[in-house]
Amino acid sequence: MTTVSAETKRTGGARVVVQKFGSFLSGMITPIIPALIAWGIVTAVVVNIAEFSTGWAPAEALSETVGPMIHYLLPILIAVQGGMMVYEMRGAVVGAVATFGTIVGSDWLLGEDGQIHMFIGAMIMGPLAAWLMKKLDALWEGKIKAGFEMLVNMFSAGILGFVMIIVGFFIVAPPINWLMEVLGNAVAFLVDTGLLPLTSIIIEPAKVFFLNNAINHGVLTPLGVNEAAETGQSILFLLEANPGPGLGILLAFSFFGVGVAKATAPGAAIIQFFGGIHEVYFPYVLMKPALLLAVVAGGATGVGTNMVFDVGLRAPAAPGSIIAVYLQAPTSSWIGVGLSVILSAGVTFAVASAILLSSRKRDLLATEDGFSAAVAKTAANKGKSSSHLANLSAATQVPAQKITNVIFACDAGMGSSAMGASVLRKKIIGAGIEGVTVTNKAVASLPGNADLVITQQQLTDRARAKEPQAVHVSVDSFMNAPEYDDVVELIRESEAQSSGSGSATAADTTDTRESSAGGVATDTRVRSETQILTRSQVRIHAGSATQDEALTEAAEILGAAGAVTGEYLSAMKEREATVSTYMGNELAIPHGTNDAKSAIKASALSVTRYDGGVDWSGEKVTFVIGIAGVGDEHLEILSKIAELFSDDAEVARLKQASTEEELLQLLSAVNAS
Template identity: 80%
Template sequence: MTTVSAETNEKGGARVAVQKFGSFLSGMIMPNIPALIAWGIITALFIEAGFLPNEALASLVGPMIHYLLPLLIAMQGGRMVYETRGAVVGAIATMGVIAGSDWIVAQFNAGLPEGADALGEVHMFIGAMIMGPLGAYVIKQLDKLWEGKIKSGFEMLVNMFSAGIAGFVLAIAGFYWLAPVINALMDVMGTAVRWLIDTNLLPLTSIIIEPAKVFFLNNAINHGVLTPLGVTEAAENGKSILFLLEANPGPGFGVLLAFTIFGVGAAKATAPGALLIQFIGGIHEIYFPYVLMKPALLLAVIAGGATGVGTNMVFDAGLRAPASPGSILAVLAQTASDSYLGVILSVVLSAAVTFAVASVILLSSRRRDLAATEDSFSEAVAKTEANKGKSSSHLSNLSAATAVPAQKITNIVFACDAGMGSSAMGASVLRKKITSAGIEGVSVTNKAIAALPGNADLVITQQQLTDRAKAKEPQAVHVSVDSFMNAPEYDDVVALVRESEAQQGGPSSGAGSDQAGGVATDTRVRSDSQILTLSQVRIHAGSASQDQALTEAAEILGSAGAVTEDYLAAMRDREATVSTYMGNELAIPHGTNDAKSAVKASALSVTRYDGGVDWSGEKVTFVIGIAGVGDEHLEILAKIAELFADESEVARLKQASSEEELLRLLSAVNKG
């Protein structure tokens, strides 16, 4: 028994490690896909064989693919490890690898006999994916060595020279040591792919790629191998078949079409909507639960994938650049000018073959599925999320749409890390929706995850916190949201409450009328002072970084006597765990649950940044800092939620010309 458990953990650990590695590679590549698309458009239009040949503009093609794209990837990888400082050092180090590769190629070509084919440039995508994060890691560790040891006034000097020297050393190392290794590796991988193509074995890669997609192991293959090789091939030939090995939407379309026609239960009901999201939206992960529901369907997607690859080989079809997301629209947009017939046929035929095989599998078990007392689809959705290693809004939507609660839903709990901010506002928004829907007898409350009562019927959390909530409330229905303000999942929750009510019979009378659609906690506002005063409201014409905005919020709360100086660190810890972005240009930073000792009184800070704040990738105009003692701030947050849920009210708040006017528009928060 012990041996089996150890093996299981080891396999799970290996799978998670591959997923994390693939996700890291994806994190470097995906933000730079727009640059790859731009390069693809310029190539398609302006090279000699393009739609609009232009020798001058075609001169962009080489520098973009050889320098710009690798450096962008390196900077993104460095930024992921050590923010801007890491990005700069990572880019310097990558330039050394690029120059080193060019020098090796030039020396090789200089020694060739006259008339021999010259060796082409090696585009350092893999070098960028190594040196970008490595450079950032090195400077991060160096900074730790003298952190707190530099005399005041010399910090900038040390920071600038340490990063410059580190970049210099890494660039030299990349030039002499890493460049030869990367060149050799690219040659080996390129030779292997050419051998698969020459021997007509490339379709067999679907045996690896299609199952890897379903288990979220494909990113390491796609971004670590296929994208670098595909870009190199596209730079030489104007297109690459490698971009279509993983991105073809045909197999997913075929599976979902089979479920639409021959499926049963929740899988059949949700398949048409999932088909549209997968084929047009390019979100392939949405079909994975359908395959996991019947693992034999892996044969269907492998057969479909191999058919698509074979079709592209027959027609010598390819894409100019990666198609991301894997939508039919993105695929067609990147299709080379001579490849439309092959690419379209590859999608159609792969979908047809997948549909045919999947239909046979579904029909062979249809009688058993119809007789089953339990629908296994929700379990398959949960398994897919577990394979991914994190929550997905698309998969969560499937869960919300298909989960059939065993009991009537009367107790809904919003949970966040601290239970003082985002969850309170989310509860207010949903409470209003439930009341508007005429539903009675449903309590909507908010709590910290650590304080979940264990008897909730439905728990709503941000995606990063769902697994923790499931551990505390395993019997509840769980819904994950991207933000608490205007999450589309709220409509699904209202429908789910109605469904549970209809199945269990009539509205609940278990909850007291004072709790119907209300909060089960004491939300009285303190009467001795106002929680928001003019001194706590600020308007800035410019922009700020997220950390600057956090610092200002903490400073305002500290000046109001609401928090100690330790609160800023707690606010940063909260953002590191999960973003406090709420939607509608609002963020509500606050401390973690462990920071209660740093809160002396309830207070709010309101800062409007007209130039905006990049808040974990989202644009924020209003930053409302929160400090709360007990529950006395919850009613205030409910009122703020009502304001910011209304886009017209947000527009009025943005137009306020002074702090006094902004406070007046927010004055409801001080009325108990």
């Protein structure tokens, strides 16, 4: 769990744009890496059999699969994944068709001059065709006469696929051929002049700030695949995957670090080197930015060693584990690859050790350990939750007192915190822990006597100012955050370490509570006579929507129910600009800021299901539940919704409901008093 403040995410800025672009490319490439590995294995088998059995018919027959796999199968799989990310299976189909036109167009242009494998073409045409399909469907959604939907859907996709074949063949293929030639010549120049190690100046810092995916999947993987198809291996696959620099950093901290960083480094080294999870060493570098010099020096050493021994990999090594690296390395490259890892780790260790020793006295005298802040910054840079970073953060927390008063805090105290509190209560009860109060509040209303405060990352600074003595846990989503299990363990540890003198209890708070059967205090709610959720407030859409469209619809439903005024939509958008209301399990619960209370006239919910999905600040959402709450009237119903959406089986049932009436019936428990 992330336990200190994290930077507020901004929608603008070059770093965020590059990071999102890289993450999208990674989302297309990573799922098809097993196919790349399979292609590499087929290639290795064919080559090895050919060496020992010249002219063996089965080997020659098997070799016929190598070319079509790399030239057709892999790019089309990328296009399918890219189209799926934009518009599910409908987008995947038109994306694959469009990419086929680009592949054939490239071959037609090159003629006898060879082939360029259209990885970049697939990364363009797959999402582009899917996006166009999505926009076309939106034009006539709800306007097709009953009985003609399938006819229109089938022919519109087919016609668009045909058009995109033409676009790919004549318009997209020529510039991609030119671009691949330019990039290939640039890499050849760096290799011929011995300057390829200088790429570490860009790649190693980019890894630490999660900006490497754009370089790796946008440039290195397509070029590496082309080179490997021609020569059987590519050094480009080793520019980023080498685990040596990360190992060197973690070994240096194991010997010369201080505090929590020193204690966690050995375990992180095992995860990084053998598990291939490189992100676990990023906080150690961010803790001392001068260590960027160490990873750059180590990375350049590894690249230089690979050049000297003329080694490479058959396909990308994913994850970047030493095991994955060796599985992808031809036997002729084993010695060179091994030396590159050893030397890069050694150089990084030497430079990092010198940096750590130069500041060791100052670090030992420091009153605060900066490691937890570095973990939080790494999590913020990544932009989404990571169980590996969460485990590093958990090691920084040592409860000073028994934890009995846990508060979930969100911006308005209106929805997300109430749902998170419900999920954690259930986990604590299930763990058999008693005497722990779990409540929710707005950040501005924190009372100052909490033992543990849970917030979204963007709100931790504000919460820490209100509750400086508390343990602070930051999460990305309140619904199914992996940090909840760590919180349960923290509570258990605090009980074990407690001297029995006790600490703040439920009696210290101003809320009226009653004890549940599991020993976890819950808020006593005053319920309204009217229903908060009615049939008119439930909708199902077969297509997708933008986040703005979903927010507008939620506000319109709440307005039609007489729950809010017209100003509430602006407050909902303001809330999203500050902190996302994405909860996990395909659920978002948009609501206004704490300052928007005057725009709420009555308590109500809206439930809208978008079967085509909504891109909610980078997360896929199917259910959008708008919230308006007067006092605490809506909180009990949110607790019940939290229980529903924390259960994957229940979410699946809600997604399968065919009508609004059926969906309301499945949600009927939330309206029960």
